[in-house]
Structures are given as structure tokens and as C-alpha cells.
Amino acid sequence: MIPLRIKVEANAEQPFVVRLRSFEAIPGIEPRGRNPHDVCLESVDANGAEYVGEGGSLRILGIDPSEIDGDVLLVNPQRGSADRIVRSSSPHNTFLVTERCDQLCVMCSQPPKKHHVDLFEQFAIAAMLAPEGATIGISGGEPTLFKAQLLEFLARVMRAREDLHFHILTNGQHFEDADREAMLALDRSRVVWGVPLYSAEPEVHDEVVGKPGAHEKLLSNLAFLCRVGAQVELRTVLMRPNLDGLPKLARFLAVSVPFIQTWAIMQIENIGYARQNWSRLFHDSSSDFRPIARGIDFARSRGIDVQLYNFPLCTVPMPYRHHAPSTISDWKRSYMEACQDCRLRSDCGGFFEWHPKEHGYVSLGRAA
Ligand code: SF4
Incomplete structure (x- = not known):
């Protein structure tokens, strides 16, 4: 690694x-x-x-x-x-701005901590020193728990470096109408907000994130992001509890948030709480891809771009592989024994370094 x-x-x-x-x-x-x-x-x-x-x-x-x-x-x-918060040779650079979070997701890869040290000043300096044209990821914890500092950081860095882009992961719980001016002041073409929605059913989403009322608040804030012209990448981690609901979620997206740039369906990462809950959450998408395919087909029919993140390429049926780019960051990517002579390897994102060697995919390598 x-x-x-x-x-x-x-x-x-x-x-x-x-x-x-x-x-x-x-x-x-x-x-x-x-x-x-x-x-x-x-x-x-x-x-x-x-x-x-x-x-x-x-x-x-x-x-x-x-x-x-x-x-x-x-x-x-x-x-x-x-x-090494900016590696000059890598496109995968992310600032972890806080480890605090107000949700407790069953598959959280980075379980929240109470402790917080404000390093926004250091992050601003680091961003200014990034290579030309870089995209910088912002993640947590929940970055918008420190929304004033975050928006100020973005405004300052984007003014100074017109070539930089940002991708910000947020649970979407903390926007308010009072943020409208600060959001409109940003060059929205250079910021993508990655926002998770796990189900069309409020009770399923709230159960996943461990926060009653989170679904309702999220929908209200997605509407806010739409009003301020923000770019949204909607993210759905694939888990057994939401697997069968994917087609319904696709219909829901087409009606309720058709303005999103991308719907990213993501394979789960075996670390943090996901490791503890692995046996009840992990779905072998190579054994049954049908609910995922139905979701993709419907979303595509409504003009929504769909991407499959963190899916080993051979676990995805051939007609859907063009939706599955290599997304696992270089520093945490690895491959299994079955991958050794695979002709798809250069296009395949493989596995997270910490994925179990008993990988759980019945068809791994067969269609490669
Ligand atoms: S066998 Fe090939 S396609 Fe499958 S995970 Fe390994 S490298 Fe990717």
C-alpha cells in the first residue's frame, strides 16, 4: 500500500x-x-x-x-x-476535515470520533500548493458540521486558484436557506457535492444512517442544492437491506431529484462498522445483479447518468460494465489471486486493500 x-x-x-x-x-x-x-x-x-x-x-x-x-x-x-495530504502524482487527494458526524451509518468506513481539531487554515494553504488542475476531495466525518469554515475555505481557495475543483462528501443534513448567498458565491461548476441516499423509503434510509428524520431533512436539502444550482452526485451504498429497493429508488430519483448529475451505486467497503456488520450487509452482486440492473435501466431511461463505484469489473454483467469505472484510490487498491492474468485488470479498480481474501464473489474472474 x-x-x-x-x-x-x-x-x-x-x-x-x-x-x-x-x-x-x-x-x-x-x-x-x-x-x-x-x-x-x-x-x-x-x-x-x-x-x-x-x-x-x-x-x-x-x-x-x-x-x-x-x-x-x-x-x-x-x-x-x-x-501526504496532496500527492503530486495522484488524482486521489482528500482532506479529512473532521471525524465528527451526526449520523451513525451501519456501514460507516470511518466511524465518528468526538475529538475535532480545526485545520482549515492548513488545508487552505495545502490546496493553494496543489498541482495545476487538481480535484481535491473533502470528507469526514461530516464536513458541514463546520459549514461556515468550509464555505469560507472554498471561497478563499477558489478565488486564489481558478484551476482547482472540489468533490465534497456530505450527509446533506445541515444546509439552510441562510447558506444561499455563500453557496451562490461559489463557482458551482467546480464543486460536486457527493450526497448519500440509501432508499426511497424513509424508514429504511433512517435505519441505515441511525438518525430518525434524516430522510425528510435530506430531501429538503437536496431541493435546496437544486435551487442554488449545485452539482450533486447522489450516492447509494449497496447493501442487503436496500438491494430490492433499488428499482423503486431509481423511480423516486427520476421524479424527486431529476437534476442530479450522477447516481453512484457503490459496493460496500470492508472496514469500520461495515466489517462488523459484513455478513448482514454485503451482497454478492455477481450472484444476483437483477435489482441493480433494473435500477440502472430505469434511471438511464429517464436520462440519469448511473455509475457503479468499487465494483470489481468481472462481477458486473457485460452490458453494464461501461458503468463501472476504476474508482478505488491508488493508495488503497489491491487485487486478488484470481486477478493475476486477467485481461481486464488495467480497466478494473479491483478491491480495497482490506477486502477479505475470502472475497465473497462466486463469479470472480470467470467472465474476465
Ligand atoms: S479478475 Fe479481473 S476483472 Fe475480476 S476483479 Fe480481478 S482484475 Fe478485476
């Missing part, structure tokens, strides 16, 4: 952000000018690499500098570690 956290030595008290530069390591690529947050490679020895910048020096341990050139690090000097 690609390491997202690396060891460092830095003489500082508070967390800070730097971008690693080793200009000589990339001949032909001229820096657009050094930023005060840049630290430049000074020397490399058997024990690590020394970088120097305006704020002092930083020692990186245990990783080849050529693998991290251009990365933006959030350095925690007290812990002696740094998070």
Missing part, C-alpha cells in the same frame, strides 16, 4: 504545511517560482533526506525523495510524522 504518513524530524511546536521540492530531480520541469511554503532538497544520506525552506529545515525518513517530490505535507512535529 502507498504510505500516506511518513516519519519526519522537525524543530517546531505546531503543525505546519510544506511542499517538497527537489528541482534537480525533475530536469526539464521549471518551477513556477518558489512559494514560502516550499522546502528544497539539500542532501540525501542513508538515514534520510534534508529539506530546507524559509521556516527552517525538515528531515524526511524512510522514503526515497523522488517518490514524494512535489507532495504537500501536513507536518505534525510533536508526533514526528507528516501526512
Whole structure:
């Protein structure tokens, strides 16, 4: 797995952000000018690499500098570690802005924590240092629990960097009419809101997210997002409790939220609460794809774009495979033994690194 956290030595008290530069390591690529947050490679020895910048020096341990050139690090000097919050060579960069959440979803991959440290200032600096044209993911926890800071962060970064795009995961519970002005002030063509809806039935959705009334509030806020012209990617994690309801959900979407950009049906990730509840939630889509197919067919017939996220390609019937892009981020993607000689591998997103080796798909590899 690609390491997202690396060891460092830095003489500082508070967390800070730097971008690693080793200009000589990339001949032909001229820096657009050094930023005060840049630290430049000074020397490399058997024990690590020394970088120097305006704020002092930083020692990186245990990783080849050529693998991290251009990365933006959030350095925690007290812990002696740094998070690679923007990897310059990857399209998969996400800022985890909080671990707090007001929902308790049965398949949550990142169970909420009470503790919160506000790092929006550091995230803003990091975003400004991102490679040209990058899309930055924002996730949690629930980012809109800190909505004022989030909207301010977006406005500030988007003003300064007109080339950046954002994809924000939110449970959609916290928008209000009072947010209208701030939302309208954003360049909405550069922000996609990923919002989960698990069922057309309020009781099924509320049960999944562990919050009575969540379905009703969500629909009201989807209407708000429509009124302010926001781009919405509606997300439905596939689970046994909502499997048979997918065709009904497709009809519901066509009537109630036809303005969405995409309906993403997602395979479940075996981590967090999903691992604890795996046997009652996981559905082998290779053994029965029919409810998913009916949902896709109906949504497509109403002009809704449908995508299948996190589905191993051979578990999807041939006529639907073009809906299943490779979506698992590079740092957490892996393949099974059955994948070794697969001719579909270059187009297939495979599995999450933590997916059990007893993968649960009866047809894995057969149609590949
Ligand atoms: S066998 Fe091929 S298509 Fe199936 S999961 Fe592995 S790489 Fe993907």
C-alpha cells in the first residue's frame, strides 16, 4: 500500500504545511517560482533526506525523495510524522476535515470520533500548493458540521486558484436557506457535492444512517442544492437491506431529484462498522445483479447518468460494465489471486486493500 504518513524530524511546536521540492530531480520541469511554503532538497544520506525552506529545515525518513517530490505535507512535529495530504502524482487527494458526524451509518468506513481539531487554515494553504488542475476531495466525518469554515475555505481557495475543483462528501443534513448567498458565491461548476441516499423509503434510509428524520431533512436539502444550482452526485451504498429497493429508488430519483448529475451505486467497503456488520450487509452482486440492473435501466431511461463505484469489473454483467469505472484510490487498491492474468485488470479498480481474501464473489474472474 502507498504510505500516506511518513516519519519526519522537525524543530517546531505546531503543525505546519510544506511542499517538497527537489528541482534537480525533475530536469526539464521549471518551477513556477518558489512559494514560502516550499522546502528544497539539500542532501540525501542513508538515514534520510534534508529539506530546507524559509521556516527552517525538515528531515524526511524512510522514503526515497523522488517518490514524494512535489507532495504537500501536513507536518505534525510533536508526533514526528507528516501526512501526504496532496500527492503530486495522484488524482486521489482528500482532506479529512473532521471525524465528527451526526449520523451513525451501519456501514460507516470511518466511524465518528468526538475529538475535532480545526485545520482549515492548513488545508487552505495545502490546496493553494496543489498541482495545476487538481480535484481535491473533502470528507469526514461530516464536513458541514463546520459549514461556515468550509464555505469560507472554498471561497478563499477558489478565488486564489481558478484551476482547482472540489468533490465534497456530505450527509446533506445541515444546509439552510441562510447558506444561499455563500453557496451562490461559489463557482458551482467546480464543486460536486457527493450526497448519500440509501432508499426511497424513509424508514429504511433512517435505519441505515441511525438518525430518525434524516430522510425528510435530506430531501429538503437536496431541493435546496437544486435551487442554488449545485452539482450533486447522489450516492447509494449497496447493501442487503436496500438491494430490492433499488428499482423503486431509481423511480423516486427520476421524479424527486431529476437534476442530479450522477447516481453512484457503490459496493460496500470492508472496514469500520461495515466489517462488523459484513455478513448482514454485503451482497454478492455477481450472484444476483437483477435489482441493480433494473435500477440502472430505469434511471438511464429517464436520462440519469448511473455509475457503479468499487465494483470489481468481472462481477458486473457485460452490458453494464461501461458503468463501472476504476474508482478505488491508488493508495488503497489491491487485487486478488484470481486477478493475476486477467485481461481486464488495467480497466478494473479491483478491491480495497482490506477486502477479505475470502472475497465473497462466486463469479470472480470467470467472465474476465
Ligand atoms: S479478475 Fe479481473 S476483472 Fe475480476 S476483479 Fe480481478 S482484475 Fe478485476
